[in-house]
Amino acid sequence: MKLNVMEVLRQLPKTNCRECAEPTCLAFATKLLKNERKLEECKPLFSGEFTESRRKLETILQAA
Numbered sequence: 001m002k003l004n005v006m007e008v009l010r011q012l013p014k015t016n017c018r019e020c021a022e023p024t025c026l027a028f029a030t031k032l033l034k035n036e037r038k039l040e041e042c043k044p045l046f047s048g049e050f051t052e053s054r055r056k057l058e059t060i061l062q063a064a
């Protein structure tokens with residue numbers, strides 16, 4: 001399955017908070033797809049508010 005960066009971005013918080021040290025969520029999504037970053041590095045995703053998005057991301061990244 002070929003995963004599109006926009007599919008990943010859709011599930012990220014899209015706040016561009018920079019907690020992951022990337023300038024934008026799009027940059028983080030791009031690196032996630034290249035296996036240069038790990039999902040765990042987006043701390044807001046693990047805050048509880050984004051539990052459903054995190055689960056979707058885990059599923060689509062595993063399937064990719």
Ligand code: SF4
Pocket residue numbers: 012013014015016017018019020021022023024025028029041042043044045
């Ligand atoms: S930590 Fe998560 S929400 Fe913040 S910029 Fe990075 S990918 Fe986006």
